[in-house]
Amino acid sequence: MKNRLKVLRAMRNWSQAELGDHLDVSRQAVNAIETGKYDPSLPLAFKMARLFGLRIEEIFDDESDGGQHG
Amino acid sequence: MTNLTEANMADPQDSRRRPLTPRAKRYWGSLIGAGLLGAAISLLLLPLSIEAGHNIGTGDGGFFDPFENPINPTLAVLVSALWMAGLLMMCLIFYRSIDEFEERDYLWAGTVGWYAMMLTIPAWHVLWMGRLVPPVGIWWIFAIGLLSNNAVWMWRKFRK
Numbered sequence: 443m444k445n446r447l448k449v450l451r452a453m454r455n456w457s458q459a460e461l462g463d464h465l466d467v468s469r470q471a472v473n474a475i476e477t478g479k480y481d482p483s484l485p486l487a488f489k490m491a492r493l494f495g496l497r498i499e500e501i502f503d504d505e506s507d508g509g510q511h512g
Numbered sequence: 513m514t515n516l517t518e519a520n521m522a523d524p525q526d527s528r529r530r531p532l533t534p535r536a537k538r539y540w541g542s543l544i545g546a547g548l549l550g551a552a553i554s555l556l557l558l559p560l561s562i563e564a565g566h567n568i569g570t571g572d573g574g575f576f577d578p579f580e581n582p583i584n585p586t587l588a589v590l591v592s593a594l595w596m597a598g599l600l601m602m603c604l605i606f607y608r609s610i611d612e613f614e615e616r617d618y619l620w621a622g623t624v625g626w627y628a629m630m631l632t633i634p635a636w637h638v639l640w641m642g643r644l645v646p647p648v649g650i651w652w653i654f655a656i657g658l659l660s661n662n663a664v665w666m667w668r669k670f671r672k
Contacts, residue, residue, distance in 0.1 A: 463533050470669065471613035483612050 444503040448476045450494050465489055538609035546602040553591055557583065579651065617668040625661030632656050 451461045451472075458476070459469040465486065474480035482490070491498045532540070557579065564581040610618060633653060639645045 459530065463530070466533065466535055467611035468536075468614055470617075471611050474613055480613055480616075486612060 443481045444478060444505060445475065446501050446503075447472070447490065450496075450501065451476075464493055535609050535611075538605055539614075542602045542606035542609065545605075546599055549595065549598045549602070553595055554579075557591065560584075560587070614669075617665060620668060621661045621665035624664040625657045628660035629653055629657045 447461075451458070456464070457469075458472040462469045462472045465472070466489075467486065471480070471482075475482050487498050487502065490501055494501065560583050561579055561581040564583055633648060636645060636648045636653075640647050
């Protein structure tokens with residue numbers, strides 16, 4: 443699943459490890475999510491959304507729905 | 513306004529030493545604690561077992577022979593209880609501190625460790641039935657499971 447995590451992190455000038463600290467997960471988890479190798483659980487996705495003050499769908503892009511959002 | 517380029521979107525990590533978070537402290541503490549517990553028990557038992565071997569004249573030079581000799585039964589109960597309680601406690605701390613991605617790593621490592629034993633034991637036993645190899649050694653199996661588990665866990669944990 444594509445996401446904007448890398449951009450959002452860069453806007454705050456955080457390292458992957460620092461973002462991991464904010465989310466209470468490992469640097470490897472952040473790296474795997476950023477590179478699309480791993481899709482986070484719903485609780486972790488909500489945590490990211492709260493951290494960046496965005497909605498989940500503003501961070502993650504579900505390519506399977508053809509980009510149509512209600 | 514922040515100008516985002518590939519350069520500053522790259523992970524600016526590792527030049528800054530940061531203190532471990534409480535979660536990371538529990539994570540590494542549990543792993544190091546389990547390792548130290550196993551090392552301490554081995555170091556405690558090794559001289560006692562070697563001495564017992566000398567007293568009864570056993571040991572043909574096998575790698576794990578020093579751990580095959582009889583020791584004091586009370587000590588055996590105490591050490592096994594210490595191992596079970598200690599390792600259980602470390603496992604609980606570990607499980608409560610890993611994140612969801614590390615949980616996947618742990619499952620991968622556990623699965624590979626399991627299959628390493630499932631492949632090895634029957635094959636080794638059948639070869640022994642043909643008297644081609646010595647009988648299955650429990651500590652060799654333990655080592656195979658542990659090493660394959662650790663190899664996969666470290667590969668997944670430390671890869672970039």
